[in-house]
Amino acid sequence: MILTLASSSDDRPLAIRDHLVPLVRARGVLEVQHGAVRVIALRTEGWIFEHWTPFNDLSPEEASSPGYRHALERQRKTAELPYGLTVWRAGAEVLRVLWADDGTFEVETFVRGPWEAEALAMKR
Structure with a gap:
């Protein structure tokens, strides 16, 4: 049985996020x-990391008007937390954290385990 903890009171998920995002x-x-989302992924040795960011340059086939950007923003489910990081270890999701520029964040998934130390030991 895997215990999933979703808690915003734990600093560990944020420390892992802060270490992994630059990597x-x-x-x-x-x-x-x-649309308004860009996903950068890193796949290596049993790990999958996906980091997404909002508001990137639009491709030539997309409209560039401010109205279009605002419409995309309204369609997003978690517009108030536009950044995210999801971590999978050995095929299981172990971390999903969302955040905004103002410091607001939400930890949606956090499964404790040895993967935490392994992630924090990864070299950038």
């Missing part, structure tokens, strides 16, 4: 850029 940005590859 994913430096070594990951752009997998998806559609």
